[in-house]
Amino acid sequence: MYVNKIGDLLKCPATLLMLLLHGCGGGIESGEQGFQRCNACHSMKPGLNFTGPSLAGILNRKAGTITGFNYSRAVKTSGIVWTVENLDAWITNPQLFIPGTKMEFEGIPDQTVRDELIVILKSKTALPLVNNEPP
């Protein structure tokens, strides 16, 4: 059922234009744009779940633990903690990282775009860090 949504997103010329512009932008700004690939389904506000769960405090939080969100069994039982490394692998290809997830997202193959997006996620959603912070 989420597939339609993605189809709609891809059909939208503005979205396509935005994706094309990714390649030209630099620094944090393209990371902000990168989050627009997520905010159709995710908010960064605590307790605000859309199609996907709120990403507030996602850094170093255990996967599948937002109360009131109906996760897939795959994510709920994954035992994963959302470190930078795991987030990076997840947004590269969610289905590959946690087979059976219901996050219908095609993934971001470009390392630079992912890095910038993770900087944004870190700055806006961080909880106190554990040892997994990169230098």
Ligand code: HEC
């Ligand atoms: C089409 C909607 C959609 C899009 C686009 C999307 N997500 Fe998701 N996301 C979901 C759904 C649904 C889940 C719950 C997955 C499950 O339970 O299997 C989820 C789960 C997650 C989780 C795990 C949350 C938790 O509490 O464990 C993270 C992290 C996440 N998404 C990050 C992102 C990021 C970053 C992007 C953008 C690059 C993104 N998502 C794009 C729908 C989406």
